[in-house]
Amino acid sequence: MSLFSPRRYQAPFKPYRREESAPIRLFTSFEQVTKSALFGCRMCGNCILQETAFVCPMTCPKGLRNGLCGGATPEACEVDPTRPCTWYMIYERAEKLGREDRLLEINAPLDGSRVGNETWLDVGRLWRAQEERLNPLDFVRDKEKFSRSWDELFLNARQPDWWQGDSEYHPPAYTEPLSLLEANLRTGVFTTTAEIAPPLDASFAIEDRKVCCLQDYVVAANFTDSASATPRMSSMAASVHSLQEGLEPVMQLQARDRTRVAIASEAMGAAGLGIHNLLCLSGDHHSAGIGPMAKPDQFDLDAVQMLWILRRMRDEGIYLDGRKIKARPQWFLGTAASPFGAPPKYEAIRMHKKVNAGAQFVQTQPVFDHDRFLEWLEALDKRDLLDKVYILAGIIPLKSARAAHFMAEEVAGVYIPPEIVKRMDDAGDDKVAQQETGVAIALEIIEKLKNTAGINGMHVMAVHWEEIVPRLIDESGVPRPVIKDLAELKAVVA
Ligand code: SF4
Secondary structure (H helix, E strand, O other), X not given: OOOOOOOOOOOOOOOOOOOOOHXXXXXXXXXXXXXXXXXXXXXXXOOOHHHHOOOOHHHOXXXXXXXXXXXXXXXXXXXXXXXXXXXXXXXXXXXXXXXXXXXXXXXXXXXXXXXXXXXHHHHHHHHHXXXXXXXXXXXXXXXXXXXXXHHXXXXXXXXXXXXXXXXXXXXXXXXXXXXXXXXXXXXXXXXXXXXXXXXXXOOXXXXXXXXXXXXXXXXXXXXXXXXXXXXXXXXXXXXXXXXXXXXXXXXXXXXXXXXXXXXXXXXXXXXXXXXXXXXXXXXXXXXXXXXXXXXOOOOOOOHHHHHHHHHHHHHOOEOOOOOEOOOOOOOEEEEEEOOOOOOHXXXXXXXXXXXXXXXXXXXXXXXXXXXXXXXHHHHHHHOOOOOOOEEEEEEOOOOOHHHHHHHHHHOOOOOOOHHHHHHHHHXXXXXXXXXHHHHHHHHHHHHHHHOOOOOOEEEEOOXXXXXXXHHHHHHHOOOOOOOOOXXXXXXXXX
């Protein structure tokens, strides 16, 4: 048990190779014992405690270093309900200590060569190299100078040259829309996307039926990436097939199960194959799966870091390792949002970071409570985000009372007000009556969203019920895609 952080979830790291110097090994052990007792330190070797109000982010089971996940609640961690959410503690303590401004800096992923090593000697080395060297006496003599030198010292320690994360917004460095989705959103017309789960087998027959059914109604279809840690055909394969069939894909790409190498490689492959919409996600934890659980800490990056890396590959033409990219990938970058997970002010911090890192569009968790959704939008507005990111509000038509209960009670980050669950119950045992009630509820929500300032469209997640999407679009009166052909893209910009 540590003094300042929740108890350690995973085993501490060890260096990937043995340090040759015995005194340094001894010093490292001393540092480990001290920091473990105070912060539950896992010796990640890439300390960002200054940015996280002195709560160690490595105690998050997903190892997230840039904010909470969509399933976090004030009560407990989504992955391990017996402990609090690390990031809740970070936000709460940052508020108490007046350090909220520090929560916006985009923190680097771990440098594997530093993992398991001491950091105090490293800080000492940086201190010696400082031009205006930090002097403890300045704490009394010249506080301003002291805090300037302090900030500079630790900024250099946590932001290595290969990362250089900051708290600034970086607008996309291109002008023409890269995809139909981007082109349609730019017209200002309410835009619809839908979700398709890739096939469970090696046949495209079912996907073909779904693509055919959605084609004239939505601008693009998302292909999920082994959601809930349960394997299906890859998002990339399903996306390429959809493209060939004439429906623009949004390829979901999650951090779970992939290193930074795999993510950059797959994203580049997608661009080469003509997939230009990427949805960057941290991903569900392995414990969400149905099979024997994989090694639990396979999150090399989080969604914020993915966006930071991919935006720089596109706009600056560089890989994370600094290699130049000749033909730059063309991605319209998106991410997910969870308006009902944590309090809006916390969710807005996470969204602010994602937008600064490179998110251009966001698809939200399903909206069942419009008033609470407005609170989240207001929190984004306060941070001046609404004109920097396109927002597609999530819609799930409830197919049955059972589905309503399941989502309300089991799915993290989804909130269904009790009156909506009751309406589904009141529909009785008849399957069709339940479906009709689900459609009526969805249409009521769409009607409100259509007239909500700051909303650019909707993302319909009618997984295994895709045939309902055309009806929702027709009956709600939301427009079908305005621009349907990639050849029209240039005309839109001109
Ligand atoms: S709820 Fe999510 S962000 Fe919070 S500690 Fe658990 S895994 Fe990490």
